[in-house]
Amino acid sequence: MSVLAAHGLGVRFGDVVALDGVDLEVADGEFVAVVGPSGCGKSTLLRAFGGMLPPGAAVSGTLRLPTLPDGGRATAWMPQRDGLLPWRRAWSNALLGARIARVPRADAEARAADLFERFGLAGFERAWPHELSGGMRQRLALLRTCLAGRPVLLLDEPFGALDPITRRRMNEWLAGVGLTGGAPAVGQQRAVVLVTHDVDEALTLADRVVVLSARPGRVALDATAPTRDEILTALDPLPR
Amino acid sequence: MNQGVRRRTAGRVVAPLLTVAVVLGVWEAWVRLAGVPEFVLPAPSQVARTAVEVAPLLGPHVATTLTEAAAGLVVGTVAGLLLSILVTASRVTGDAVYPLVVLTQTVPVVVLAPLMILWAGFGLLPKIVLVALTVFFPVLVSAVGAMRAVDAEHADMVAGLGGTRLDQFLLVRLPASIPGALAGLRVAATYAVGAAVVAEYLAGQSGLGVFVQRSRKAYAVDQIFVGVVLIALLSGLFFALVAMLTRVATPWQRGKP
Numbered sequence: 001m002s003v004l005a006a007h008g009l010g011v012r013f014g015d016v017v018a019l020d021g022v023d024l025e026v027a028d029g030e031f032v033a034v035v036g037p038s039g040c041g042k043s044t045l046l047r048a049f050g051g052m053l054p055p056g057a058a059v060s061g062t063l064r065l066p067t068l069p070d071g072g073r074a075t076a077w078m079p080q081r082d083g084l085l086p087w088r089r090a091w092s093n094a095l096l097g098a099r100i101a102r103v104p105r106a107d108a109e110a111r112a113a114d115l116f117e118r119f120g121l122a123g124f125e126r127a128w129p130h131e132l133s134g135g136m137r138q139r140l141a142l143l144r145t146c147l148a149g150r151p152v153l154l155l156d157e158p159f160g161a162l163d164p165i166t167r168r169r170m171n172e173w174l175a176g177v178g179l180t181g182g183a184p185a186v187g188q189q190r191a192v193v194l195v196t197h198d199v200d201e202a203l204t205l206a207d208r209v210v211v212l213s214a215r216p217g218r219v220a221l222d223a224t225a226p227t228r229d230e231i232l233t234a235l236d237p238l239p240r
Numbered sequence: 241m242n243q244g245v246r247r248r249t250a251g252r253v254v255a256p257l258l259t260v261a262v263v264l265g266v267w268e269a270w271v272r273l274a275g276v277p278e279f280v281l282p283a284p285s286q287v288a289r290t291a292v293e294v295a296p297l298l299g300p301h302v303a304t305t306l307t308e309a310a311a312g313l314v315v316g317t318v319a320g321l322l323l324s325i326l327v328t329a330s331r332v333t334g335d336a337v338y339p340l341v342v343l344t345q346t347v348p349v350v351v352l353a354p355l356m357i358l359w360a361g362f363g364l365l366p367k368i369v370l371v372a373l374t375v376f377f378p379v380l381v382s383a384v385g386a387m388r389a390v391d392a393e394h395a396d397m398v399a400g401l402g403g404t405r406l407d408q409f410l411l412v413r414l415p416a417s418i419p420g421a422l423a424g425l426r427v428a429a430t431y432a433v434g435a436a437v438v439a440e441y442l443a444g445q446s447g448l449g450v451f452v453q454r455s456r457k458a459y460a461v462d463q464i465f466v467g468v469v470l471i472a473l474l475s476g477l478f479f480a481l482v483a484m485l486t487r488v489a490t491p492w493q494r495g496k497p
Contacts, residue, residue, distance in 0.1 A: 077400030100403040
């Protein structure tokens with residue numbers, strides 16, 4: 001049973017067709033990476049999954065979004081930029097996710113203490129965001145998103161703003177953290193959808209890679225554990 | 241702190257003090273050498289002597305002006321903040337309120353003083369209202385600016401976690417308005433004492449404005465100077481208090497480059 005599904009999904013902004021006939025199902029426990037060139041609509045797809053399309057968007061096709069037992073939203077979406085509030089210390093920024101998701105404070109604090117350790121942020125609980133490095137800020141933003149305790153995580157180029165070396169280190173770290181399954185405290189998520197333009201990031205992190213074509217975005221490849229070449233061919237189908 | 245910074249700080253204190261000393265010296269010398277009459281321009285030393293003489297009289301005047309300025313500042317700040325919330329709450333309320341508020345600023349507040357006195361009498365109230373009217377606008381404008389400048393990034397972050405518009409307001413916009421409002425308050429604080437004094441010029445039994453007016457009628461120019469210096473000191477005090485408040489209220493901006 002899929003936790004998230006789009007069938008023939010199209011999204012238009014006025015005359016601009018961002019997505020066209022996208023079929024994508026995300027199964028329980030899956031880590032899916034959506035790869036595509038800039039402007040192919042991959043962020044739009046993620047926003048559609050998060051129920052965050054701007055008011056002007058015209059949507060066609062069907063979209064099944066996960067809901068919590070109480071009918072609330074079951075996704076947590078993390079933007080490319082960290083979105084940390086400069087007037088809150090690291091700890092309080094992290095707990096914002098729990099607060100917005102109405103997670104009881106005591107539960108959230110216990111989980112946060114554990115996650116600060118795992119995310120390599122222990123000792124920085126009282127730091128202001130501007131005192132943290134770029135990599136730490138992204139980890140803190142991810143921690144905040146995890147603390148919302150939502151079953152589905154939607155990550156929009158979470159490390160896109162980092163330098164290549166830090167990004168690679170982050171990816172190795174994230175692959176080891178085990179966002180889905182594995183480590184119980186982190187792996188409350190049942191599925192993760194990651195959007196990126198970095199093929200290696202997708203290969204390192206995801207079980208399954210979906211390649212979107214240039215605008216309007218269509219699914220060019222949908223494969224479990226593909227090779228690098230397969231992805232590159234799907235991204236750039238012209239013969240070399 | 242390295243030595244260069246320390247030298248720079250010392251320079252910032254010493255240099256202006258030196259300038260003041262030179263100006264006072266020239267003033268004193270000119271008054272004495274040219275024999276300028278006291279009712280035109282008293283020497284600084286004469287002003288200082290008068291200050292000591294009238295000091296016992298000044299207490300109640302200072303208290304009155306201080307009360308008016310402080311109360312007006314508080315009322316004006318609260319009003320400015322509340323209005324800024326109204327202006328940024330939605331497009332409709334913003335359109336309904338903001339242009340009108342800006343339009344009110346085409347009327348200099350002092351011009352309204354006679355009306356205030358007619359409506360609210362000769363006591364503290366009309367002066368507090370006038371100070372509040374002077375103060376609310378800079379607070380409002382900077383708070384609105386800060387709230388509107390909130391990054392879409394932050395609002396998106398809250399929405400992405402499933403937050404409501406109320407969450408966005410309480411967690412992002414309201415706290416974001418605080419540094420802005422404080423910047424406006426810093427400007428407003430320097431106006432507050434002046435606004436109170438001008439209101440006192442027009443009517444009142446007590447206050448530094450009353451003291452200055454009485455001194456003018458008595459051709460006691462030295463006393464006017466005493467009043468002016470006191471007003472400047474009080475304005476400086478307000479400014480310093482707001483600067484301190486800013487430091488306490490925005491701890492994350494400390495030590496930032």
